[in-house]
Amino acid sequence: MPELNLDFVRSLYPAKCWDWAFFENAGGSYVPESVITRVTDYMRQTQVQPGASYEASAKAAQRIALGQRLMAELIGADSDEVIIGPSTTTNIFVLSKAFAEFLDPGDEVIVTNLDHEANIGAWRRLEQHGIKLKEWPVDPETERLQPETLDDLLSDKTRLVCFSHCSNILGGINDAKAITRKVHDAGALVCVDGVAYAPHRAIDVKELDVDFYVLSLYKLFGPHVSLLYAKRQHLERLPAQNHYFLDDQIPLKLNPGGPNHEFTAALVGIADYFDALAAHHLSQPPNTFKARADAMFEIMSAHEDKLAARFNDFLASKTAVRLFGPGGARTPTFSFIVDGKASSEIATELEKSKIAIGCGRFYANRLVDALGVNNPEDGVLRVSMAHYNTMDEVERLITALDGVL
Ligand SMILES: Cc1ncc(COP(=O)(O)O)c(C=O)c1O
Structure with a gap:
């Protein structure tokens, strides 16, 4: 399976998207030029x-x-x-x-x-x-x-x-x-x-x-x-x-x-976006749009899995971090809290390095309550990745978060 070409992927979005390391994709993703057009x-x-x-x-x-x-x-x-x-x-x-x-x-x-x-x-x-x-x-x-x-x-x-x-x-x-x-x-x-x-x-x-x-x-x-x-x-x-x-x-x-x-x-x-990705990554793009999109999802999720594994290892190495969520099949979305620090404080701190992550309950209030988060009002920190995130951005996030912790 070909690797996702991040330079190509990112060239399909407005350049301004990449000013920040954006990890609030579960809130709403970026929109490629094809959609804007x-x-x-x-x-x-x-x-x-x-x-x-x-x-x-x-x-x-x-x-x-x-x-x-x-x-x-x-x-x-x-x-x-x-x-x-x-x-x-x-x-x-x-x-x-x-x-x-x-x-x-x-x-x-x-x-x-x-x-x-x-x-x-x-x-x-x-x-x-x-x-x-x-x-x-x-x-x-x-x-x-x-x-x-x-x-x-x-x-x-x-x-x-x-x-x-x-x-x-x-x-x-x-x-x-x-x-x-x-x-x-x-x-x-x-x-x-x-x-x-x-x-x-x-x-x-x-x-x-x-x-x-x-x-x-x-x-x-x-x-x-x-x-x-x-x-x-x-x-x-x-x-x-x-x-x-x-x-x-x-x-x-x-x-x-x-x-x-x-x-x-x-x-x-x-569809234009998936088709452009398929034309770039697949030597023989399938005949139907669904098949092209499905093939791209495989390539995209393989890349996401690598980013997720790196970030997961980092969080697991931090004793002050309580990471939520089951093991096994997962998407690259991580929610966690940090001992002795408000989630909102950490999110604001990261913004100084142009890193956007989520913070709160994300309208899943019943779940946050059930998880026993100490301060439900403050909520959890959420890092949610998309296929267009790079390993460099994940490293930037890890370095900044490590500093805050
Ligand atoms: C899992 C999930 N379901 C439903 C919704 C609600 O979607 P909408 O904003 O389109 O009403 C969201 C929005 O964040 C969500 O994350």
Whole structure:
């Protein structure tokens, strides 16, 4: 497998990105020029209401449809099974409204305390409709979701289990396919939060057999919009949440307000980016966009693993550091606290060396509380890497952090 050519990768982004060593990628990734160009092209050339027959309008509609189609292809879905909404929080919120009408009082829904609140809070509100909520808690020893614990929670009343493919704090990867199989065997559906997973690994929703899958495209090198995948059979059955005359329109029936035009059109720029990477790294790039992106994810994650191993070794060598998260399969996201020092103080100290890391609870408040962080308000420090980070940047981070410690 070829090594990732970091000079080439970084040449595809605005040069200013590299002024800082940026390790807050789980908050939102950088955006390559290809995406920026697609936004401005859309707004310069097709700034009209899409869908009419005059030239600019027809072209606008084509651009939006292409963005949606390519993102669907990226995760192995059909175009009409994918909703592009303003955010994952909003997409799940709308989905939960549909479930509020679809489920009956006494039905059960399971949520975790490990997820970002986006995949917890909206579901918990179903209690107002007589639906029973159960919590699948993170295991305090392993800092994982234990499948055996789920066995005890599943019942013949369970209708939906909501969990994440990867925690935005712990970095640990859950076996979404095995969990989904278990839930399906119990006769229920799954809603999987793939936001923290999607920037690091290829996804195939059909392979995973998930019912609903969400990811935020602004963490996947795109503009600030998000994707909700739903199996077509569910889209057909779920009560519509849009204008009454759109009830039959899949997937628009679950996308009130419709997609953001210029940002959905700009999603083509994510495909342009992967295609440029594939053309550079692969001697014979595969024929489909999905295959090219999947091949690039292998090369990108191999590079990420090297950065992660180096940083993990450094943290492990520091007795004052408490690193959270399970061993085993993980993304390059590390959360930790330091004995005797406020997390916010450390983050601010690193900024003096133009190093950006995260600090706080990252909307996974229930998880931070469950981990027993001494000062939950101060939260954890989070170093989250992306494929475009270099080993030099990791060394800079280690040197600066070592100084602060
Ligand atoms: C794992 C995870 N899920 C959901 C969200 C919410 O995404 P959005 O900002 O698109 O609502 C985030 C955002 O940080 C996240 O990290």
